[in-house]
Amino acid sequence: QEIPLKYGADRLGKRSDAAMQKFRDNRLGAFIHWGLYAIPGGEWNGKVYNGAAEWLKSWAKVPSDEWMKLMDQWNPQNFDARAWAKMARQMGVKYVKITTKHHEGFCLWPSKYTKYTVTNTPYKRDILGELVKAYNDEGIDVHFYFSVMDWSHPDYRYDIKSKEDEEAFSRFLEFTDNQLKELATRYPTVKDFWFDGTWDASIKKNGWWTAHVEKMLKDLVPGVTINSRLRADDYGKRHFDSNGHLMGDYESGYERRLPDPVKDLKVTRWDWEACMTVPENQWGYHKDWTLSYVKTPLEVLERIVHAVSMGGNMVVNFGPQPDGDFRPEEKQLAESIGRWMKKYGECIYGCDYSGWEKQAWGYYTRKGKDVYMVVFNPPYSKHLVVKTPVGTEIVKAVTVNGGKDVKITETARNEYNVDMPDKDPGEPFVIKLETKEKTSETDKYR
Numbered sequence: 001q002e003i004p005l006k007y008g009a010d011r012l013g014k015r016s017d018a019a020m021q022k023f024r025d026n027r028l029g030a031f032i033h034w035g036l037y038a039i040p041g042g043e044w045n046g047k048v049y050n051g052a053a054e055w056l057k058s059w060a061k062v063p064s065d066e067w068m069k070l071m072d073q074w075n076p077q078n079f080d081a082r083a084w085a086k087m088a089r090q091m092g093v094k095y096v097k098i099t100t101k102h103h104e105g106f107c108l109w110p111s112k113y114t115k116y117t118v119t120n121t122p123y124k125r126d127i128l129g130e131l132v133k134a135y136n137d138e139g140i141d142v143h144f145y146f147s148v149m150d151w152s153h154p155d156y157r158y159d160i161k162s163k164e165d166e167e168a169f170s171r172f173l174e175f176t177d178n179q180l181k182e183l184a185t186r187y188p189t190v191k192d193f194w195f196d197g198t199w200d201a202s203i204k205k206n207g208w209w210t211a212h213v214e215k216m217l218k219d220l221v222p223g224v225t226i227n228s229r230l231r232a233d234d235y236g237k238r239h240f241d242s243n244g245h246l247m248g249d250y251e252s253g254y255e256r257r258l259p260d261p262v263k264d265l266k267v268t269r270w271d272w273e274a275c276m277t278v279p280e281n282q283w284g285y286h287k288d289w290t291l292s293y294v295k296t297p298l299e300v301l302e303r304i305v306h307a308v309s310m311g312g313n314m315v316v317n318f319g320p321q322p323d324g325d326f327r328p329e330e331k332q333l334a335e336s337i338g339r340w341m342k343k344y345g346e347c348i349y350g351c352d353y354s355g356w357e358k359q360a361w362g363y364y365t366r367k368g369k370d371v372y373m374v375v376f377n378p379p380y381s382k383h384l385v386v387k388t389p390v391g392t393e394i395v396k397a398v399t400v401n402g403g404k405d406v407k408i409t410e411t412a413r414n415e416y417n418v419d420m421p422d423k424d425p426g427e428p429f430v431i432k433l434e435t436k437e438k439t440s441e442t443d444k445y446r
């Protein structure tokens with residue numbers, strides 16, 4: 001009983017090609033939100049706004065021509081793409097998503113379709129180009145964040161209510177096509193486009209265009225992945241089309257939130273990527289991080305593991321300072337996560353949903369027949385309860401980053417007690433379970 005769609009999902013089920021497998025195996029990424037908004041850092045005319053700093057133009061109701069004057073101050077003297085790439089490698093991220101253009105309309109690359117670019121600032125240099133090269137040189141994939149909504153463009157429309165709107169927005173969509181073609185051809189090693197700013201009625205009424213963009217980019221960059229947030233179908237349905245099929249290559253709805261490990265297991269049926277901020281809701285640089293709760297490295301780590309345990313990716317956000325360096329809290333975060341990933345990263349990279357029942361002590365991830373236990377909450381009982389699916393048994397258990405055997409005791413059919421390591425690791429730790437499919441004669445609980 002599916003309805004016919006011209007601009008719905010053009011694929012059912014997960015992509016199975018190598019480029020998508022690399023996207024999936026990467027699992028851990030970093031977001032870079034960098035633009036003119038970093039200069040005021042949440043403060044305008046002496047007033048500090050506690051909303052998201054990259055939305056300051058909106059909170060302070062700044063007219064676009066006044067806002068774009070910030071370009072005269074764009075001169076990040078401490079910007080060093082190679083230092084950024086080194087920091088990303090040390091954190092253990094396998095890819096970085098960069099804001100090529102955020103809602104404000106300022107481009108980090110020398111676009112020839114607008115004057116609002118790095119070229120027309122005191123800094124002049126192609127920041128995006130330097131970052132793509134530096135990250136790629138470190139073996140890190142580069143993904144492009146691109147905001148369709150563009151507050152700087154006179155032809156942008158929030159809705160289409162007149163012939164004039166239609167003509168203006170048609171010019172705007174052509175401008176956007178040109179910028180996207182520019183990005184795809186100037187930086188051919190790009191691996192993904194992550195679209196934002198696509199919630200307005202104007203876009204929902206032009207679902208055809210979103211389907212055209214996906215096709216255009218996949219023609220220009222073979223293997224490139226496209227997020228579901230770009231897409232609207234014939235009826236303006238977003239992410240999932242009117243027949244309930246996911247559009248794009250992965251779901252991109254989990255922004256600052258995660259699916260529940262028990263109630264939302266449906267997400268394990270498709271690819272998805274979550275993204276998160278370290279403060280409660282700051283993507284761009286905000287000068288005052290005391291205005292909301294700032295997550296500790298352990299709280300960031302738990303969200304990373306939570307996402308991977310449900311077959312998703314996690315992208316942790318960084319909002320560089322206007323001078324091009326990172327704030328100390330973000331440098332410490334990258335260092336701390338990186339230390340953990342160096343010891344235990346095998347439970348993240350190339351891992352997926354295990355299909356096993358969530359337990360209180362933490363999360364499972366799986367790689368082939370190996371199931372990892374990532375323990376965040378050690379129990380007073382000193383053993384970790386594990387329930388395996390019917391037909392699966394645990395052959396052995398070893399600590400990751402220690403290689404020590406861990407005692408397992410079968411307590412009932414498909415139930416085990418896995419002992420805690422004798423010395424408390426003092427940090428979330430990982431036990432690798434080697435499993436095999438039960439053969440009937442060994443099933444002594446018949």
Ligand SMILES: C[C@@H]1N[C@@H](c2cn(-c3ccccc3)nn2)[C@H](O)[C@@H]1O
Nearest residue numbers: 033052054055196197199255275283
């Ligand atoms: C990835 C994140 N997405 C942008 C965003 C969008 N929105 C938003 C706010 C109100 C309605 C619809 C969407 N809030 N934040 C943020 O600015 C950041 O880029």
